[in-house]
Amino acid sequence: MAVVAPEDDGRAPVAVREFDAHSERDRAAVERLERACEVGPSGGKLCLFTDLLGDPLCRVRHSPAYLMLVAEAAGGPLGGAEVVGVVRGCIKTVACGRGSNLFSKVAYLLGLRVSPGHRRRGIGRSLVERMEEWFRQMGAEYAYVATDRDNEPSVRLFTARCGYAKFRTPSVLVHPVFRHDLAPSRSRRIAVVELAPRDAERLYRERLGDVEFFPRDIDAVLSNALSLGTFLAVPDAAARQWRGVDAFLAAPPESWAVASVWNCKDAFRLEVRGAPRLWRAAAHATRAADRALSPWLRVPSVPNLFEPFGMHFLYGLGGAGPAAPRMARALCRHAHNLARAAGACVVATEVGACDPLRAGVPHWPKLGAEDLWCIKRLADGYGDGALGDWTKAPPGASIFVDPREF
Template identity: 35%
Template sequence: MVNIRESNVLVREFDEDRDVNLVGMLERNCEIGTKKGVSIFTNSTMGDPLSRIRFYPLRIILVAELLESGEIVGVVRGCIKSVGTSAGSFLKMGCILGLRVSPNHRRKGVGLKLVRSIEEWMMRNGVDYTFLATEKSNDASKGLFTKKCNYITLSSLAIFIHPTSFPGKNISKDIKIEKLSIDQAISLYKRTLRAKDLYPMDMDVILKEKLSLGTWVSYYKDEGWLNLQSKVEEENFIRENPRSWVIFSIWNTCEAYKLQIKKSQTLRFLHNTLNQARDKIFPCLRMPVSDSLSRPFGFLFIYGLHGEGENLGLLMESVWRFTSRLDETMKDCKVVVTELGFSDPLAKHVPQDSSMSCIDDLWYVKKFTGHSDEKDDEMLMKAQAGNVFVDPREF
């Protein structure tokens, strides 16, 4: 139980029975942009404050409450998971998500109290490192985490976004896209994840979540891997992989929450922090405000991207075309999103066109325990983690 009184603010654990509406009100009032034209906000009919952390056994939401009035003026979420590293280590990693402070109570230390409180919870649970993400352009967040909380840069990433109206959705006749069984996907990911600097240890759990629509491989037909579904021995198809191929999985946000655009005199991005995507996507999204977007809509997130071979350009393009076509068949999906580290080999193969947007993201890390593996420290504490797995549960 977290219960910290400081000055006139009480930091305590979220009470689902009495705090849902108050937290929702706080987050709808958190403005993340101002511009004339339209307003974009989360449709709260599907609202779930635990959405970004519900999949983790160790999780918490903290709120900052004014002692005099009982007003909720801040909120933050945290979770703990096991991750693997390219050095062969296994770490207990904490993640800070969805820090929000009421506009009328910023620069008063509320955010700092929330961060320190959730760090204390993580330390009590034996976390080795904790990390968080923020936009490169968010100077206030960067100042809080680096100057006051002693976080350092872990990695730079790019978020790629495009509407489902991806031009020319026909996939080349030379390319085959085939869906894997969950067992096949787990087997292939067990091998490919070792190429990542950081990756989750519970990939099987992610793939089995109801929001994960499945895993596919894209490859050239004349290079093998045909009729994957007929292969009984799951390990055999790994040894028979073609010269060039890409594996990818798709996460459906539409089942968790929806977004909506409305015309207004001032651009106010109102949100309830169900995930960071809506904070990042819309300031840069080159997307017209049509009648279809004035109704609630969602997006598909491509995750687990990994490719091998020399001819990856057309294969990556096929991934986008396939996902855009799938998106169109699903009710209310309008956008396709993925996020890749700056040194991920596939980042340079993301198809570019006039509708594609790219937003810079920063990950920060802080060491908690006396973990002494020099290879991990060198990678994590010297900003050398450039090829990381972006967990769809936290996006």
């Protein structure tokens, strides 16, 4: 057990220990902590609250190896210890984006929370350092973390105090789900084909296997119960002559795109808080107009995001050819229809800053976010050879965002 030294003001020390998934006390304490911590921009702006549906481990339990730590301070309710901090971590093997067969064992740190009344005491740093000890024990070569680019306290913690370097700047793109379906292609020249998990795995490994952060266990991702399917957008003529993934890989059309859909709705719920009354009224008005005028006019409406809502995540977005962005748009519209049928309120994806398919992803800027991924080399001697020091590698065009960690 690691202990945080007491502050000069005489407050009690804080102990860091492993979260007990079988303890109702731990589960309830973490839930209270999560509810007390607003996730999102500070300063009275919009914030995003995440409800983990009673499973504090839901965002990491699908990874090959994971751990959750809590920090406890004395003086809690009834004189006992109070959970004042939490962090989660998981480990996987991913492609480094520097060519085929270059993989690295990488740790991902997420869900760092510290109670508002216990901040600025070094608790967050102690949780990170204790988690990094476990990462090293498990043989991880690098650790990385994603945070909001505008979250200055979080960026400062990782870059100035914990030794992380700014690494990648992907964007979270979010689109609301309307009351009506969207046509995948207005010109009807693009068709969407669903792939079986084994066919999807082969396509991903052959076409996207060298994309940065591509998971070596992509088969486990695609076969997970939360993965709702993989879809390939191709010209309509190619779809009519579809002869399977082998024929596609042997002679792909000039342009194509692929993506998979992950069901976050059954893992956690989200809620937008802090929106002005005017925004709420405007969103309500769009829904009212949609109900009154659909299906004739199909008004773009804002779903009720001010109460708990579910989300679908589009992952593994990739493709090739001059029309690939239009193919990606068709996949996003198809994912919208899947989400509408399932009762999800938004579809989100995350793309690299230079990804050419980004231009084809429909989204509402006010619903999205600009991320910052920070990375740290955990031990000297790791990652040498053909890879070199990954923390100093220039970004590629694309990035693979693992849905298990979104």
